[in-house]
Amino acid sequence: MNDPGIPFRFRNRSEAGRDLAASLAYLGAGKPVVLALPRGGVAVAAEVAEALHAPLDIVLVRKIGAPFQPELAVGAVADGGHIEAVINPGVADFVPEAWIEREKARQLREIERRRAVYVGDRPRVSVAGRTAILVDDGIATGATMLAALRSVRRANPKRLVLAVPVAPPDVLAELRAEADEVVCLQTPHPFGAIGAFYEDFHQLDDAEVVHLLGGASRPSLPDR
Secondary structure, eight states, X not given: OOOTTSOOOBSSHHHHHHHHHHHTGGGGGGOOEEEEOTTXXXXXXXXXXXXXXXXXXXXXXXXXXXXTEEEEEEEEEEESSSEEEEEOHHHHTTSOHHHHHHHXXXXXHHHHHHHHHHHTTOOOOOOBTSEEEEEOSOOSSSHHHHHHHHHHHTXXXXXXXXXEEEOOHHHHHHHGGGSSEEEEXXXXXXXXXXGGGBSOOOOOOHHHHHXXXXXXXXXXXXXX
């Protein structure tokens, strides 16, 4: 048994994905679609998609940083088939609206560029009327996941499931209102950093993401 003062650590994202897939196995019969947040979420989601024999696609999210401190999130913008922007009013109050709009447009251009790199001209997997499982390797503040959930919701899935290996309980509680169901393997408190829960938490490069997406199961979906 693990020391209660030391969090359980996944060996890597692949192991976390397999463990998460086991908790999602009951959804397999419903022909779900698995959606990953690149980069790290793709390695987790690829295992889930393989186990559930489900198609895998991506939801690209970019943080909108403050001009005076880029790491401070003014908000986030996501493209899961529909563009969705989430703004943090506590920070945005100190940033000119025109600057936010320019930065949002810049991040959307970067989203388009990254999608072209990751999947080329491959068409999106439709989630309309399906169960959509949105996967990342963990959640910290929840800002990017909130934008992703709202973007996917606008694509009209029948059911929207948030699935992650680890997340802080307070953030997860806030996100529950945005999903029909939440599956999370660990909700430690205090939380710290996502990387603390992985032995190998290296930053995936674009080549790894392209390889994982290229090898993922992409079965055709039955007609509704």
